Amino acid sequence: MTAKVGIIMGSQSDWSTMKFAAEVLDELGVSHEVRIVSAHRTPDRLWEYGKTAIDRGLQVIIAGAGGAAHLPGMMASKTRLPVIGVPVETRSLKGVDSLYSILQMPRGYPVATMAIGAGGAKNAGLMAVGILALSDPDLASRLDDWRAALSASIPEEPVDD
Numbered sequence: 001m002t003a004k005v006g007i008i009m010g011s012q013s014d015w016s017t018m019k020f021a022a023e024v025l026d027e028l029g030v031s032h033e034v035r036i037v038s039a040h041r042t043p044d045r046l047w048e049y050g051k052t053a054i055d056r057g058l059q060v061i062i063a064g065a066g067g068a069a070h071l072p073g074m075m076a077s078k079t080r081l082p083v084i085g086v087p088v089e090t091r092s093l094k095g096v097d098s099l100y101s102i103l104q105m106p107r108g109y110p111v112a113t114m115a116i117g118a119g120g121a122k123n124a125g126l127m128a129v130g131i132l133a134l135s136d137p138d139l140a141s142r143l144d145d146w147r148a149a150l151s152a153s154i155p156e157e158p159v160d161d
């Protein structure tokens, strides 16, 4: 099946965070591919990925990176597909470096920036689903059900730990 969502990340070490995006896409039945593409270590791969993304059928790209996290922004400069950025948590600066690197894009090249870490990765997956659901009623219905199930799972009162 042609992948609709491309999940890319700067390093193997990002996968433990970015897998949460892949998991929620699996849960909601959205085809996706996962690749390591680094802005600094594999710039030619980044260029090629961005250049061919639309022709290969991708509709949304989720890009996660840590530290000097240029991957999402560089990808946004190479394709008009919506790019969702995930700041990966770093040991030295807790991911604030990643967040600012991804968030502060110059006008004209937006990246939809999520929260730092696993929660951001999961929300990136859900954001991609929301975009695709605009033109896919079956997916929209699955997303509605998913959201209703989440609401139903939240208790009305807290209990002691």
Ligand code: RP5
Pocket (backbone or CB within 6 Å): 009, 010, 011, 012, 013, 014, 038, 064, 065, 066, 067, 088
């Ligand atoms: C970034 O540098 C990657 O996105 C990763 O978050 C960070 C560290 O990479 P490794 O040194 O673990 O490969 O490019």
